[in-house]
Amino acid sequence: MKVFSDYLSERYLFHLHTFYTDGKLSVEDHFRFCAENNVKTLMFTEHVRKELKYSFKDFAEEIKECGKKYPDVNYLIGAEAKVLTGGGLDIPEEILSDISLIAFACHGFPDDANLWFDSFSKLFEADRWKNKYRVYVHPGRFLQKRNWLEEHTSLLEKLIHKAIAEGVYVEQNKREMLPPSSIILPVDKSIVGFDIHRKEDFQKVLTYFQGK
Numbered sequence: 001m002k003v004f005s006d007y008l009s010e011r012y013l014f015h016l017h018t019f020y021t022d023g024k025l026s027v028e029d030h031f032r033f034c035a036e037n038n039v040k041t042l043m044f045t046e047h048v049r050k051e052l053k054y055s056f057k058d059f060a061e062e063i064k065e066c067g068k069k070y071p072d073v074n075y076l077i078g079a080e081a082k083v084l085t086g087g088g089l090d091i092p093e094e095i096l097s098d099i100s101l102i103a104f105a106c107h108g109f110p111d112d113a114n115l116w117f118d119s120f121s122k123l124f125e126a127d128r129w130k131n132k133y134r135v136y137v138h139p140g141r142f143l144q145k146r147n148w149l150e151e152h153t154s155l156l157e158k159l160i161h162k163a164i165a166e167g168v169y170v171e172q173n174k175r176e177m178l179p180p181s182s183i184i185l186p187v188d189k190s191i192v193g194f195d196i197h198r199k200e201d202f203q204k205v206l207t208y209f210q211g212k
Contacts (some may be wrong), residue, residue, distance in 0.1 A: 002095060004133045004169065004175055005188065006147045006183060007040075007041045007043070007074070007076070008191060010040040010041065011037075011038055011039045011040050011041075011209065012039060012040060012041040012042070012043065013030065013033070013034055013041070013042050013043065013136075013194065013196070013205065014043040014045070014171075014191055014192065014193045014194070015043070015045050015103065015137060015171065015173070015193030015194055015196065016030055016042075016043075016044060016194065016195070016196040016197075017045075017046060017047065017117065017195075017196065017197050018030070018044075018046060020046055020054045020059050021046055021047040021054070022047065023195060023196070023197045023198070024057060024197060024198040024199070025196070025197070025198060025199060027044075027059070027062045027066050028066050028069075029040055029062055029093065029199070030044070030079060030196070031066045031067075031069070031070040031075075032070070033075055033202050033205075034070070034073045035070045035072060035073055037205075037206065037209070039073065040072075040073070040074060041073070041074040041075065041076065041148065042073055042074070042075045042076070043075070043078055044063060044075065044077055044078050044101075045078045045079065045080045045101065045102060045103040045135075045137070046059060046078075046079060046080065047079075047080050048079040048080065048081050048090070048091050048092060048095065049081075049082075049090050049091075049092075049181050050090055050091065050092050051058075051092075052092055052095075054080060054136050056079075056092070056095040056098060057095075057098065060077050060095075060098045060099075063075055063077055066180075068069075068119070069134065076100050076101045077098055077099050077100060077101070077135070078099050078100065078101030078102060078103060078133070079091060079095060079099050079101070079102055079103065080103040080105050080137060080170075081102060081103070081104065081105065082101075082105050082106060082107040082108065082109075083104060083105070083106055083109070083119050083120055084119070085109070085115060085119055087118070087119045087120070087121070087122025087123045087125075089102070089104070089123060089129070090113075097164045099132065100132060101132060101133040101134075101135070102129055102132045102133070102134055102135070103135050103136075103171075104120070104123055104124075104134065104135065104136050104137065104168070105137050105138065105141075106120075106138075106141055107193050108144040109142055111146060113142075113143070113148060113152055113155060116142050117155055117159055120159055120162075120163075121137070121159065121162050124136070124161070124162055124163050124166040124168050125166055130167065133169070134167070134168045134169065135168065135169045135170070135171055135191055135193075136160070136163045136168050137171045137173065137193060137195075138173040138175075138176050138178050138193075138195070139156065139159075139163075139171060139173070139178055139179045140156045140178045140179045140180065141168055141176060141178060143155075143156060144176070144178065144186075146157065149180060153180065153182060153183070154181065156179060156180075157179075157183050160183060162180065164186065164189045169189055169190065169191045170185050170189060170190050170191070170194040171190070171191055171192070172190055172191070172192045172193065173193050173195060174192060174193065174194050174195070174204065174208060175194060175195035175204075176195070177203075181190040192208070194208075
């Protein structure tokens with residue numbers, strides 16, 4: 001695969017959702033935004049579960065068709081999958097051949113900080129995902145939702161260092177402002193994510209681009 005950092009060297013759009021799950025935008029809405037705003041690469045990260053309620057094949061095919069319509073926009077087909085206790089990943093086997101990117105997320109997890117840390121650590125270490133681009137998304141959400149972030153900032157920082165050591169990129173999530181500003185991410189191992197769900201979110205993207 002192309003080196004991931006090459007995609008990040010030009011304007012890109014990472015972490016986004018569509019009508020297929022909880023987004024309010026179509027696949028083409030994202031392509032059109034990129035084409036109109038000189039965004040070179042579009043990285044889809046649609047939610048998945050082992051038991052899907054939509055056709056990921058149809059989703060992937062729609063992306064490919066839009067890619068033909070907007071040839072100046074590169075695209076990556078990816079999935080946002082949640083970590084399971086013990087370090088597994090809630091992702092259907094049948095979509096793995098369609099994706100090149102996996103966003104590791106925490107959606108629903110037992111209230112156990114050590115279990116959270118150990119599970120993500122094992123996920124980052126797992127060889128089976130290393131043939132994909134891997135990103136740890138909204139880092140610290142697990143702690144933030146439980147009001148544990150201040151208490152366990154050092155644990156989050158340790159987990160982020162673990163991710164980077166294993167070749168996993170870490171998201172600067174502009175929707176939830178995670179990780180906290182006290183944790184400085186290496187520029188070459190971080191990726192800006194907008195967690196786009198609706199049209200209004202595009203304005204936040206433009207504001208970010210204008211500030212660079």
